[in-house]
Amino acid sequence: MSRLALALLLTLPLAAAAADRVTGKAFATRSEVIAPHGMVATSQPLATQIGLDILKQGGSALDAAVAANAALGLMEPTGNGIGGDLFAIVWDAKTRKLYGYNGSGRSPATLTLEYFQQQGITDIPPTGPLPVSVPGCVDAWFALHDKFGRLPMKKLLAPTIAYARDGFPxxxxIAWYWQRSVPRLSKYPGFKEQFTRDGVAPAKGERWRNPYLADTLEAIGKGGRDAFYKGRIAGTIGDYMKANGGFLSAADLAAHRGEWVEPLSTNYRGYDVWELPPNGQGVAALAMLNILEGYDFSKIPFGSVEHVHLFAEAKKLAFADRAQHFADPAFAKLPLKGLIAKDYAAERRKLIGDTAAKSVDAGHPPLDEGDTIxxxxxxxxxxxxxLIQSNYRGMGSGMTPPGLGFILQDRGEMFVLKPGNANSYAPGKRPFHTIIPAFVTKGGKPWLSFGVMGGAMQPQGHVQIVMNLIDFGMNLQEAGDAPRIQHDGSTEPTGQATAMSDGGEINLETGYSWETVRGLLQKGHKVTYADGPYGGYQAIAWDEKNQVWIGASESRKDGQAAGY
Known part of the structure; x- marks a missing residue:
């Protein structure tokens, strides 16, 4: 595509935007959802309704989240499921405190770095048995439920079990992603039998049933977390993996425990933005916000050359540190406080010039003494x-144990197969993780629960939502619908990592002016149009003045925000 053609394309209005809305919210595809009692926002309307029903039955926000997550594992297997990991941030109204849970699993105890070296494997493959790590989702459900749940787990899983047996459209x-995954994953035993009809993915509107998953969820509802991590289910997974060249064992599953963690925060113009510490990448969002706080965006319009340029350059700096310093803290000493220190951000900010940086080195922060739905x-x-939950790449590894109705994740692909890196592979280690939930408080009170799923887009999406709300004065729905920016090409903390040497590229959604595109090109940025890599947003805000919940859902997905 020529630069002229690209520029003309980007002058088109955002596909779903209503520039003539009488409210004046030009980017909003629809109004915010406002309700007095409760709110649920997910990427699938039936899952949203399940969560809402749980709230109406007296369930807590955590009960609704578990019920909705279980439904999404059935209805959106292209992004998540009980074969994957989970992270969550919970605001507890009773203690007026945030709690974080890291529900990510570890690598198999019997798989070593030496094995990869002996086999001549330099990068862990994205599918098959080798990237499979322990799935942490079910453990996280029960740990969170033990602390914040009200209704029995059986009741939370019952709606999904019913849909799994009777079928859902x-x-x-989701149908589009499912159809794309089938050719790639059908070679793995169990996938074709459990996630296709004679090798064909379900089409839009077609009813799909998963009786195997119904049986698995029933067993979990009756037997608790141990029904998954010990006994028949764990044995089935271990036997299947061994028979198909894998290393994940029943012993690995039995040894798994997730971890309560303290969320980290930075203050952005009076608002405290919260993320979870590594092995996830949330700290990158905080680092970007610290760098961008040094610029006065009341004088820099949304969508302007300066806005996009500063955003992309801040991302390059934060992601250079992400590649160097983010890993399982049980295996590496991570400079977390240094990475989100204001003086460190000021030091990094000095590296931003008027033109695009082609390469960026990681900084030296002071050491502390500490596809997806x-x-x-x-x-x-x-x-x-x-709450965020994922199999990693779409439908995961493709490894589908017989009779269980779910696919095992491929999160182990994120390890580096070179010694000396913070994220180097080791047995019993958690890989670098992309999935990150977020939260914002103001004056010690809850203000916003939100997330933007989508690989390396997630910290970038978090920053854009915060800026859209705080700097550009958008409402909750408009903040998600506004055209997004994704910078691609930074050095990655993964096996496929190569150092950025060409400045990467900026992907822009339709809605940015040709003047902005031309100005970015003049600054030395490579600008491209990309269809789809901008993530998936859901959000709930608390309106303290009116004592109501406000919900918003991603217009680029199938989802829904609903309240009562």
């Missing part, structure tokens, strides 16, 4: 949950 975007829920008592 597959929604449009996103959903959020809120209940009548003021509790809020920010």
């Amino acid at each position: 597959v929604s449009e975007l 996103y959903l959020t829920t809120a209940d009548k008592d003021g509790n809020m949950v920010s």
Whole structure:
């Protein structure tokens, strides 16, 4: 595509935007959802309704989140499921405190770095048995439920079990991703039998059933977390992996435990933005915000050359540190406080010039002495949950144990197969993780629970939502619908990492002016149009003045925000 053609394309209005809305919110595809008692926002409307029903039955925000997550594992297997990992941030109204949970699993105890070296494998493959790590989702459900749940787990899983047996209509975007995954994953035993009909993915509107998953969820509802991590299910997974060249064992599953973690925050213009510490990448969003806080965006319009340029350059700096310093803290000493220190941000900010940086080195922060779905829920008592869950690449590894109805994740692909890196592979280690929930408080009170799923887009999406709300004065729906920026090409903390040497490229959604595109090109940026890599947003805000919940859902996905 020529630069002229690209520039002309980008002058088109955002596909779903209504520039003539009488409210004056030009980017909003629809109004915010406002309700007095509770709110659920997910990427699939039926899952949203399940969560809402749980709230109406007296369930907590956490109960609704677990019920909705279980439904998404059935209805959106292209992004998540009980074969994957989970992270969550919970606002507990009783203690007026945020709690973080890292529900990511570890690598198999019997798989070593030496094995990869002996086999001549330099990068862990994205599918098959080698990238499979322990799935942490079910453990996280029970750990969170033990602390914040009200209704029995059986009741939370019952709606999904019913849909799994009776069938549900597959929604449009999920059908599209499902159809793309089938040719790639059908070679793995169990996938074709459990996730296709005679080798064909379900079409939009077609009813899909998964009786195997119904059986698995029933066993979990009756037997608790141990029904998954010990006994028949764990044995089936271990036997299947061994028979198909894998290393994940029943012993690995039995040894798994997730971890309660303290969320980290930075203050952005009076608002405290919260993320979870590594092995996830949330700290990158905080680092970007610290760098961008040094610029006065009341004088820099949304969508201007300066806005996009500063955003991309801040991202390059934060991601250079992400590649160097983010890993499992049990295996590496990570400079977390240094990475989000204001003086360190000021030092990094000095590296931003008037033109695009072609390469960026990691900094030296002071050491401390420490495809995916996103959903959020809120209940009548003021509790809020920010939850993200994933199989990693779409439908995961393709490894589908017989008779269980779910696919194992391929998160182990994110390890580096070179010694000396913070994220180097080791047995029993958690890989670098992309999935991150977020939360914002103001004056010690809850203000916003939100997330933007989508690989390396996630910290970039978090920053854009925060800026759209705080710097550009958008409402909650408009903040998600406004055209997005994604910078691609930074050095990565993964096996496929190569150092950025060409400045990467800026992907812009339709809605940016040709003047902005031309100005970015003049600054030395490579600008491209990309269809789809901009993530998936859900959000719930608390309106303290009116004592109501406000919900917003991603217009680029199938989802829905709903309240009562």
